[in-house]
Structure formats: structure tokens, C-alpha cells
Amino acid sequence: MEKKINYQKILDELxxxxxxxxxxxxxxxxxxxxxxxxxxxxxxxxxxxxxYLSKYFQITVLYYNPNIYPQEEYERRLAELKKLYEVFPPALDTGVKVVEYEYQPEQFYDAVGVREEPELANEPEKGERCRRCYKFRLERAAAYAAQNHFDYFCTSLSISPFKDAVKINELGVEIEGRLLAATATNAATAATVTETSTSPKWLFSDFKKKGGFKRSLELSQEYGMYRQTYCGCVYSMKNKEKL
Incomplete structure (x- = not known):
């Protein structure tokens, strides 16, 4: 039997x-x-x-979520995020910055392939559709981290009990490896490379551990935050309505 990896322990040690x-x-x-x-x-x-992490890192937040449906929901979640950071001490005291990408939902549909594989639309959370959704957002985050010389990259997704922390971390390691290989290739041909990048490390995490999800609920109540009732995509919304 394969031994289960304790991602929280890895993070604690780091x-x-x-x-x-x-x-x-x-x-x-x-x-x-x-x-x-x-x-x-x-x-x-x-x-x-x-x-949790602002004590240890200088953090920049990337809001890249073209999976969110409809656009009004996307904008509401972004507005709530920005509103929180204007008053939240861990964000204010450490100068957390927010990077926002343009809302382009076709990137989500292309990435998850539900149109080509319609059976994925009815999957519960943590399935293959979700894995593909994690992957393309992590790839965009990793690319930005490399281009802008970050030491680490990560996602807040693992805080949810409905997200698969194993798949998230496996994807993070896979993407880190590809970045490292690409950086080594670029270094070997440095004379022809015009844009430099670094190879950020994946930050292992399972943020729901150590009471993380419970604490997020407490903070939501304390700051009067809007908490959505579905993950984000149109498929998760429709599946939620069926329950």
C-alpha cells in the first residue's frame, strides 16, 4: 500500500x-x-x-480564475478579495499585491475539454474535470512566477474540503519539474535567450489542515465576507442545484 504523503508536515518543516x-x-x-x-x-x-504565511514570505496574490461563471460572480469574488486586503492586517502589514488577469472563460473550456467529453460535466468535485482546472491555473501561476523571479508558487485551493490536495500537490511538483528543465535548457543556450526567467519552487500545502478551513470561516464572519455556495464553474453550479 502506497504511503500517504503528509503535505502539511513538509510545509511545517520548510x-x-x-x-x-x-x-x-x-x-x-x-x-x-x-x-x-x-x-x-x-x-x-x-x-x-x-x-498563516505572511510571516515567512513576501506574498503577491494572483487572481486567475476564468473558470468562474457567470462573469458577475467572477467580478464579485474579485471585489471581495480586494476589499478584504484593504483592511486585513496580514495583507496591509506586509504589502501584499494583487495581480489580476483578464477574464477569458474560453481558456477554461479549452483546458477542461468538457465540450469534447460531455460526461465530465456531471462529475462531482475532485474528479478529472477539476484536476484539469487545477492544472491550467497552476501552469499560468507558475509561468508568471518564473517570468517575475519568484522563489515559490502555490495556490489557496487546498484549503477547501472539496478540493483534492493530493492532485494539487502532484501537479505542482510536475509543473515545477518542467520549469526547472526549461530553465536549464535556456541556460545552456543563453546566447540566444532574450528573456530571462527563474525556476520557482512549488510550496507544498494542505491548508485545510491545522484548522485552516475552520479559521477561514471565522475570518469570513469577522470581516463580513461573501462566501460563495459553489466552486465556481457552470458545471459545479448546476451540480449543486441538483442536490
Whole structure:
């Protein structure tokens, strides 16, 4: 039987190492925190993650979610995220920035392939449709992280009990490996490369652990945040209506 990976333990060990490095640096000179590009799907899910990680990283939030349907819902979630960051101490105190991509839902439909495989439309969450949705958003986050020289990239998605943390982390590792290989290839042909990039590391996580999901509910109530009743895509909305 394959041993289950404890992603929270991996993250705990990394954060302990970063904390130790930062404490040692304080005795000599101030050392900058490593940079983290955090893909976020909404304000409520990112609230706990920012509270948890802002001590260790300089965080930039990427709002790339063309899966969200309809556009009014997409804009509402983005507005709630920005509204939270204007008053949320972990975002204010560390200067969290938000990067927003243009809303282009066709990117989602192309990525998940439900039109070609209509049976995927009726899948419950955590299935193949969702895996493909994780993948194309993580790929966009990783590409942005590489182009802008981030040390790490991650997503807030694993905070939800309805998201598959194993698939998310496996995809993160796969994408990190492809970035590393591409960076090595570019380095070998540096004379012809005009745009440089780095190879950010995947930050392992299962943010629902250690009471993370519960804490996100508490923060939502504390800050009066809108919490959506479905994941985001039209298929998750329709499947929710059937229940």
C-alpha cells in the first residue's frame, strides 16, 4: 500500500527552516523574506493562507480564475478579495499585491475539454474535470512566477474540503519539474535567450489542515465576507442545484 504523503508536515518543516534563517539573519543584517506567488480563488479562501504565511514570505496574490461563471460572480469574488486586503492586517502589514488577469472563460473550456467529453460535466468535485482546472491555473501561476523571479508558487485551493490536495500537490511538483528543465535548457543556450526567467519552487500545502478551513470561516464572519455556495464553474453550479 502506497504511503500517504503528509503535505502539511513538509510545509511545517520548510517554515521552521525559514524561521530559523530569518532569526539568524537578524543578528547581522535584515534578510528579505523569500517571495511567494499565491494563486487565489477568492477572499475567504486566501484569508487564512495570508494570515498563516505572511510571516515567512513576501506574498503577491494572483487572481486567475476564468473558470468562474457567470462573469458577475467572477467580478464579485474579485471585489471581495480586494476589499478584504484593504483592511486585513496580514495583507496591509506586509504589502501584499494583487495581480489580476483578464477574464477569458474560453481558456477554461479549452483546458477542461468538457465540450469534447460531455460526461465530465456531471462529475462531482475532485474528479478529472477539476484536476484539469487545477492544472491550467497552476501552469499560468507558475509561468508568471518564473517570468517575475519568484522563489515559490502555490495556490489557496487546498484549503477547501472539496478540493483534492493530493492532485494539487502532484501537479505542482510536475509543473515545477518542467520549469526547472526549461530553465536549464535556456541556460545552456543563453546566447540566444532574450528573456530571462527563474525556476520557482512549488510550496507544498494542505491548508485545510491545522484548522485552516475552520479559521477561514471565522475570518469570513469577522470581516463580513461573501462566501460563495459553489466552486465556481457552470458545471459545479448546476451540480449543486441538483442536490
Amino acid at each position: 517554515l521552521a527552516g525559514l524561521e530559523s534563517e530569518q532569526k539568524q539573519a537578524d543578528f547581522s543584517q535584515h534578510a528579505p523574506k523569500p517571495s511567494l506567488l499565491l494563486h487565489a480563488c477568492c477572499g475567504p479562501c486566501s484569508s487564512y493562507v495570508l494570515e
